[in-house]
Amino acid sequence: xxxxxxxxxxxxxxxxxxxxxxxxxxxxxAVRQVDGNVxxxxxxxxxxxxxxxxxxxxxxxxxxxxxxxxxxxxxxxRICTQAAEVGFLSRARxxxxxxxxxxxGMTVSTDTGDDELFSADASITGVSAAIAxxxxxxxxxxxNAARGASLIPPVHVAVxxxxxxxxxxxxxxxxxxxxxxxxANVNLITGPSKTADIEGTLxxxxxxxxxxxxxxxxxxx
Amino acid sequence: xxxxxxxxxxxxxxxxxxxxxxxxxLATLKKVEAREAGMDQLRDFEQIRSLAAQVKQHTLDYxxxxxxxxxxxxxxxxxxxxxxxxxxxxxxIICDIxxxxxxxxxxxxxxxxxxxxxxxxxxxxxxxxxxETDLGEFIVQIDHDTPSHIVTPIIxxxxxxxxxxxxxxxxxxxxxxxxxxxxxxxRHLREIFRNCDLGISGxxxxxxxxxxxxxxTNEGNGRLTVSRPRVHVALMGIEKVIPRMRDLPVFLKLLAxxxxxxxxxxxxxLISGPKRLQDADGPEELHVVLMDAGRSDIWAGEFRxxxxxxxxxxxxxxxxxxxxxxxxxxxxxxxxxxxxxxxxLLHPAGGHEELPRASSLCGAxxxxxxxxxxxxxxxxRLRAQTHRSHPLAKRVAMRMWLWAMKSPLxxxxxxxxxxxxxxxxxxxxxxxxxxxxRAWTQPRDLPIPPKRSFRAIWQxxxxxxxxxx
Ligand code: SF4
Numbered sequence: 001x002x003x004x005x006x007x008x009x010x011x012x013x014x015x016x017x018x019x020x021x022x023x024x025x026x027x028x029x030a031v032r033q034v035d036g037n038v039x040x041x042x043x044x045x046x047x048x049x050x051x052x053x054x055x056x057x058x059x060x061x062x063x064x065x066x067x068x069x070x071x072x073x074x075x076x077x078r079i080c081t082q083a084a085e086v087g088f089l090s091r092a093r094x095x096x097x098x099x100x101x102x103x104x105g106m107t108v109s110t111d112t113g114d115d116e117l118f119s120a121d122a123s124i125t126g127v128s129a130a131i132a133x134x135x136x137x138x139x140x141x142x143x144n145a146a147r148g149a150s151l152i153p154p155v156h157v158a159v160x161x162x163x164x165x166x167x168x169x170x171x172x173x174x175x176x177x178x179x180x181x182x183x184a185n186v187n188l189i190t191g192p193s194k195t196a197d198i199e200g201t202l203x204x205x206x207x208x209x210x211x212x213x214x215x216x217x218x219x220x221x
Numbered sequence: 222x223x224x225x226x227x228x229x230x231x232x233x234x235x236x237x238x239x240x241x242x243x244x245x246x247l248a249t250l251k252k253v254e255a256r257e258a259g260m261d262q263l264r265d266f267e268q269i270r271s272l273a274a275q276v277k278q279h280t281l282d283y284x285x286x287x288x289x290x291x292x293x294x295x296x297x298x299x300x301x302x303x304x305x306x307x308x309x310x311x312x313x314i315i316c317d318i319x320x321x322x323x324x325x326x327x328x329x330x331x332x333x334x335x336x337x338x339x340x341x342x343x344x345x346x347x348x349x350x351x352x353e354t355d356l357g358e359f360i361v362q363i364d365h366d367t368p369s370h371i372v373t374p375i376i377x378x379x380x381x382x383x384x385x386x387x388x389x390x391x392x393x394x395x396x397x398x399x400x401x402x403x404x405x406x407x408r409h410l411r412e413i414f415r416n417c418d419l420g421i422s423g424x425x426x427x428x429x430x431x432x433x434x435x436x437x438t439n440e441g442n443g444r445l446t447v448s449r450p451r452v453h454v455a456l457m458g459i460e461k462v463i464p465r466m467r468d469l470p471v472f473l474k475l476l477a478x479x480x481x482x483x484x485x486x487x488x489x490x491l492i493s494g495p496k497r498l499q500d501a502d503g504p505e506e507l508h509v510v511l512m513d514a515g516r517s518d519i520w521a522g523e524f525r526x527x528x529x530x531x532x533x534x535x536x537x538x539x540x541x542x543x544x545x546x547x548x549x550x551x552x553x554x555x556x557x558x559x560x561x562x563x564x565x566l567l568h569p570a571g572g573h574e575e576l577p578r579a580s581s582l583c584g585a586x587x588x589x590x591x592x593x594x595x596x597x598x599x600x601x602r603l604r605a606q607t608h609r610s611h612p613l614a615k616r617v618a619m620r621m622w623l624w625a626m627k628s629p630l631x632x633x634x635x636x637x638x639x640x641x642x643x644x645x646x647x648x649x650x651x652x653x654x655x656x657x658x659r660a661w662t663q664p665r666d667l668p669i670p671p672k673r674s675f676r677a678i679w680q681x682x683x684x685x686x687x688x689x690x
Contacts, residue, residue, distance in 0.1 A: 003292055006304035007285045009517040020282035023464060024275050030268040031471055047484070084501075112501055118415060134485045146501035147448035151441060169485070170470040178431050178466065184298075184497050185448060188489040193441040196481075197357035197373065199380050200248050201399040206356055206407055207414075208441025208488065 027170070034133040034167040041132075041216055044165050048135030051191030052204065053212040060219035064100045067124065067157060070213050071106065076121035080153060083110040084144035088161030088217055089126030097124065112146035122155035123209075130160045130214075133168045134190050137214060141185035150189060156209040158189070162218040228552065228575035235550035241377045245369075245547045248376050252538040255482025256589065262484065263474065273475055274593035276468050277529040280429075284520065287429040287462050288511070294432025298494025300507040311512045312343035315421065315454055318508055320347055322452065324419040330438065330446040331355035332423025333371050333532055334456050334512065336554045337567075340421070351421065354410050354442040356403060363390040369548030371555060372480050372534035377547050410442070420446035420504065424457040425531070426472060427509075430465045433493045434509070437476060437486040444488055453495070453504040459516050460528035472531060475591035479533035515567040524599060527562050529592040536586035536596060542579050551576060558586035558596045562603060577603040618661075633676065640670045 034043060045055040058066045071079060079101055085091050098108045109116045117123070125145075127137040137158045139150045150156050166172060176182060193208030204210045226234075236242065260266045280287050292302045305311035319327065327344060329335065329351050341362075344351045353362040357374035361367065364386040368374030375383070380397045388395045393405050422443060426435040434455050436443050447453050463472070477483040496503030519528060537543045537557030548556035553564035553573060561580060565573040577600045580586075586596040611619075625631045643651040643662075651669050654662035661667075 001304040001306065001310070003289065003302075003304065006306060006511070006513070007288060009306065009513060010285045010288075010520060013517070013521040018282070021275055021278040023279045024272055027272060027467060027471055030265055030272055031474065033264055033474075051484070051487075114415065118411075136485060136489075141497075141500050141503060143499040144501050147444070147503050149501075151444050151448070168470075169473060170467065173467050173470050176466055180298075182431055182433070182493045184492065184494050184500060185503055186491040186493075187444060188485065188491075189487065190483075190485045190489075191487050194439045194487050195356045195403060197355075197360070197375055198383055198399040198402055199244075200251060203400050203403040206403050206440045206442075207354070207410070207445055 031170050032168050036167050038132070038167070040165045040167060041162055041218065043167075044130055044132040044135055045216065046135070047133060048137075048191070048214055051135045052194070053135060053191050053214050055214045055216060057216050057218065060217060063159070063215055063217045064097060066215055067097065067159070068101060068104045068106075070157060070215070071101070071122055071155075072104065074122065074155060074211075076155060077106050078119060078121045079106050079108045080112060080116050080120040080123040080149060081108060081110055082112070082125050082145055082149060084126075084142060086126030086140075086142075086145055087128055087159070087164055089124075089159050094126075110144075112144070112149050114148075117146070117148045117152040120153040122157060123149050123153040124157045124159065125150050127158050127160050127164065128186075129172055130165045130216075131167075131169055131172055131188070132165050136169070136188045136190045138172065139187045139189060140183040142183060147185050147187075150187065151208050154205060154209055155211045155213070156189075156192075157213045157215060160214055160216045162216055165216075226552070228550075228579070231550045231552055232546050232579075235546040238547075240379065241547050242545060244379060245376055246544055248373065249538040249544050252481065252534075253589075256479055256535055256538070259478035259482035259484065263478070266475075266478075269471060269474060270591055270593050273471050273531075273591055274529060276463060276471060277531075277592050278526070280463055281460065281520065281525055281528055284459065284462070287464060288459060291427055291429040291432055291462050292511070294429070295494070295507075295509055296432075298432055300432065300494050300509055303508060303510045305510055305512040305514070308338035308512070308514045311338050311456060311510055311514065312340060314510050315340060315456070316343055316347045316349075318452065318454055319344065319349055319419055322419075324450075324452055325349065326413070326417045326450075327351040327419045327421065328413060328417040328442075328446050328450065329353050329358075330420070330422045330436075330443040331358050331374070332421070332456060333554065334423050334458055335421065336368065338456075338512070338514065340456070352410070352413050352417075354414070354446060355438075356406055356440060356442075359406055359410065360386060363387070367549065368554075369556065370534060370537055371532050371557075371560075372537075377549065414442075414445045414449050417450045418452065420448075420450040420453045422446050422453065422455050424455050424461050424509075425476070426469060427457055427462040428464075428466050428469065429462050431493055433466065433491050435469060435473075436490045436492070437473070437488070438490070439481075439483075439487045441488060444490055447490065447492060448503055450504055452506045452508070453492075454508045454510060455492075456510045456512060458512055458514070460520075460530075472591075476531055476533055479535040479589070479591045518569075519566045523602065524562070524566055526594055527559075527566060527599060529594055530559055530563070531592055532559075533591055535589040535591065539585040539589040541581055541583060541585070546579070551579065558600070559594070562596065562599055565603065565607070574607040577607065636670070636674055636676075640672075640674075643667070643669060645669045
């Protein structure tokens with residue numbers, strides 16, 4: 001069946017004399033909860049923690065040791081990280097990170113194939129944006145930015161540059177490109193994987209990562 | 222108890238199952254509290270509800286145009302769109318996609334639309350074994366049960382039943398610990414996800430402007446379903462479309478809060494076409510199955526507003542009737558207040574005329590609904606439509622009721638008569654009314670009329686006043 005035939009069950013009946021509701025244009029004044037005049041890092045950290053993520057605030061000098069510390073505390077040894085340049089994690093910083101972790105005795109792979117992802121103890125990714133209102137980190141798909149990287153390993157460490165934090169959910173959707181630059185897969189991630197299907201008891205890590213760490217890096221520049 | 226059992230018998234059986242009634246009570250009351258707390262976090266949730274209602278109503282009022290734009294956008298991004306005028310067509314399209322490509326390992330994320338068309342049975346009929354991967358749906362599937370809530374499918378099950386089902390079907394050790402049970406399911410489903418080749422999902426919102434599918438989930442199985450397999454099929458009712466990307470936050474800020482009280486679901490996934498050439502992973506093919514299946518009939522009639530529903534489940538949790546009879550008693554895929562509307566409207570010949578009467582019209586559903594569907598009012602209107610199908614005796618009784626209500630004399634005489642005829646069942650309730658009244662009193666709780674009526678007391682007080690005055 002083609003589109004026009006399919007739509008004919010609507011168009012034939014028209015109901016053209018019905019009153020039609022207009023599309024509201026000003027959404028923002030009602031929808032916006034957080035504006036730019038607040039301590040964005042503080043609001044972001046509080047919302048993310050409320051959603052069950054653990055937030056570490058670091059400076060440009062100690063973000064590497066912070067990540068190594070998180071992974072060390074978990075006894076994680078097999079680490080997956082992105083080869084792509086995503087947000088704060090530039091190629092240079094990714095390389096620096098891998099080296100630092102290897103020096104701490106971990107195995108680091110930038111290959112995000114199935115074998116790596118399914119056997120990794122943890123993954124580290126950059127993010128495309130972070131949303132203060134909801135404590136959300138955003139992962140977009142792309143070359144070397146696998147959909148599985150923030151999803152399959154049991155621990156996800158997301159690295160956020162402080163400048164990447166935007167105030168409100170509506171700010172993210174406002175800036176998303178509509179054309180071919182729109183990524184095929186975008187995930188807004190708010191806390192670790194959760195279920196409460198069994199008698200309402202909250203359990204984390206049912207399918208996605210059971211632990212989500214967010215490392216916020218405030219650099220001077 | 223099957224859906225073909227008369228409604229009143231299903232209700233009687235449900236109410237008698239004290240364990241389920243208690244479980245549903247506790248769970249729904251907890252959710253009502255969570256929703257209220259979640260909504261209160263918003264600066265002005267009433268205004269956001271109004272906006273959400275308006276955006277959805279607008280989209281419906283211009284539905285053909287938005288569907289056209291939506292389809293064009295998906296195709297522009299390399300996705301395929303299929304058109305299913307009815308449930309049968311949707312089932313056939315999806316089975317064809319699977320069989321023509323030799324896809325065998327099918328995973329599903331939770332989708333009420335696929336429940337509506339009984340997709341799993343159709344897939345099984347062509348030799349496939351779809352695996353439900355949402356924890357609740359997985360348990361429903363292995364226990365050969367049906368969901369009883371549109372968001373929390375196993376709200377009616379306790380941990381003992383779940384433990385027994387898992388032990389029996391997965392051969393694992395018996396445990397009632399929710400964390401252990403969840404991890405057993407995780408390990409089992411992980412292997413299935415690793416090797417799947419077809420993923421079937423529903424859709425929460427379709428953005429016309431960009432052809433984007435938005436899927437809201439908490440567990441991560443939805444993300445796995447749309448990113449692991451080679452082929453992703455999304456089944457979507459035509460009412461799910463919204464105009465623009467920037468309309469999404471209006472709904473996202475309400476949906477999870479209304480369902481569970483969360484500000485957002487853990488994962489909000491936006492899918493715009495299949496995997497790009499350079500992408501590291503993702504499905505090579507994206508098929509969107511747009512389904513009508515009775516929706517255009519609703520759209521063309523006086524109940525169009527019902528199609529605004531975003532399936533948050535808030536009206537189920539708020540409903541005192543749902544709370545006391547549970548989801549299965551409705552005998553339909555969509556239970557609760559919205560189910561009492563949707564089910565008879567989607568299946569006019571399905572024998573669901575009783576459902577709109579499964580409401581006390583207390584109004585709690587309408588107050589809870591994030592898209593401001595006036596559910597109580599629509600229920601009354603739907604009742605009026607089915608009035609003509611009532612048995613003669615009932616219609617005669619209603620006429621007599623009307624006559625009595627209009628005449629003070631008849632009303633008074635009727636009151637006296639009933640006072641003599643209604644017998645106390647032993648617990649202060651009259652369950653055994655005389656003659657045809659029995660049909661009314663049996664399934665309902667009618668208190669025994671007091672010795673003196675309010676009118677008699679009132680009259681006596683008035684004449685006392687007169688004497689004093
Ligand atoms: S009718 Fe309203 S409250 Fe009920 S499920 Fe739909 S959107 Fe939610």
